[in-house]
Amino acid sequence: MMKGLKKWRLFSLLAVMMVFLSGCGEDYISTLKPSGQVGKEQFNLLMLATGIMTLVVVIVSVIYLLAFLKFRRSKVGENVIPKQVEGSHTLEIIWTVIPIILLLILAVPVVTATYKFADVAAMDEVDENGDKTALTVNVTAKLYWWEFEYPNQGIVTAQELVVPTGQKVYFNLKAADVKHSFWIPAVGGKMDTNVDNLNKFYLEFDKESKDLKDGVFYGKCAELCGPSHALMDFKVKALSPDAFDTWVASMKATDGKMPDKTSADLGEATFAQSCMGCHAVSGTSGPGSKGPNLTAFGDRNRVAGFLEHNEENLKAWIKDPGQFKPGNLMMNADGTAPIYGDLTDEQIQALATYIMGLSVEK
Known part of the structure; x- marks a missing residue:
């Protein structure tokens, strides 16, 4: 009996720790504190899915406990068999229709967001002079570092991605050697970088990074890529549009x-x-x-x-x-x-x- 109680105490302690640790995310790296429109929409989808799962768990648990308490032997006796509901069309309809409704509630916004985030048609839009209007960054993942090329600006840098706030930044993602995955947890993502094909998506940065710890957002490789995978970090410096233009001019x-x-x-x-x-x-x-x-x-x-x-x-x-x-x-x-x-x-x-x-x- 005491052994069982100790296990429950350990479980309770872990549950309490999870609640407290979930609030320890930092703005520069936590998906639970999104700093971009894409990250915020993904966070909302996460909350929707968590809410639906929690609702299902609570309802099933309540039904289980009610049945457990109502039909326990000490209450109804040893030889009582509860009414059998096998083959009940009403119940079968209920537990078929309700999951379908819940899946639709989750699927519709997820599919909508997926197509929205995949819409990169603006990458090809041009102004009256024929210049592309969208900021595009070609990201190449290598062992074990990141290259960032700005084709419209004619500049290239590495390890530290520099972006303006308040606008969509489009990314062409590829890998030079093995599969990697581009991820900025606090802003949105992630997406694989492959050797054989080009992946595209966009992110938005809502605030400058200068007030964050170290003055940057943290980026990660989210695909196991070799012995130094855990060290394949990059940093993201989000600047005001004017400061970004100044940085571009300095690079040129x-x-x-x-x-x-x-x-x-x-x-x-x-x-x-x-x-x-x-x-x-x-x-x-x-x-x-x-x-x-x-x-x-x-x-x-x-x-x-x-x-x-x-x-x-x-x-x-x-x-x-x-x-x-x-x-x-x-x-x-x-x-x-x-x-x-x-x-x-x-x-x-x-x-x-x-x-x-x-x-x-x-």
């Missing part, structure tokens, strides 16, 4: 920027010799680089998507990327050394200082 201003192998700056020279084959420092360099575009690295929120953004962590990353993200493509095939070879401590220090200084916002 880096056009033609190229590190010099003969520079007196050891960091720049080292970058030109060891890093330039995979990384660009111009926001207009175009998509398809082997490694993330580093034009705005100094403005980012994290090193490698998850390490605190400081020079010490960057030096540790440069020295041994495989220690932090197993399976990343900065390492040789055997995983024993970086593809750019060994660098001296002096070169690593200078390189980290140079990369941290790459900024379009300062």
Whole structure:
């Protein structure tokens, strides 16, 4: 008896903890605190489904308890058999029609929302000059980082998606290697990025991210993609439309920027010799680089998507990327050394200082 009571106590404790923990979501990452129109509609659908399921559970539980109490042996006796309702057309109609109604109540808004979120026809609309009017971002998921290209603006960046508030942002989603999944929990999503086909959808950002913890929304890969899947994060900086236009202009201003192998700056020279084959420092360099575009690295929120953004962590990353993200493509095939070879401590220090200084916002 006591053993059974202990189990019920544990169950009760877990139930209470779930209630309290459900309120611990942060604005920058919680689906329960949506910050965009898509996220809000998806949240409403979640609440509708939860409400229907709760109603069914409550009604079934009440019927069960009433039957349990009304026909218990201590009340009706040992040899009493309750009236049998097998074959009752009335009851069969009731428990057939009610589930159909509940399914329709849930299905209609879900199907409507699905088609609404899939409507990306505005991506092809143009103004009188033939310029596309919608903001489109081409997202390419790679092992284990994200590339963001703005084709209409002619710029590209990585790891930190920058978007304006108050308008629809359309996404073309694809993967460069294996299947990934693009998800910004607080804003909406998610959707797979595949190698063989292009997925499209849109999101809306209702508020700027500057007042959030770390000043960004958190993005995730929601598809198991390899040993460092859990570390395949990206960040989203939501700006006012004017601030976004300023950022775009700053990115365009880096056009033609190229590190010099003969520079007196050891960091720049080292970058030109060891890093330039995979990384660009111009926001207009175009998509398809082997490694993330580093034009705005100094403005980012994290090193490698998850390490605190400081020079010490960057030096540790440069020295041994495989220690932090197993399976990343900065390492040789055997995983024993970086593809750019060994660098001296002096070169690593200078390189980290140079990369941290790459900024379009300062």
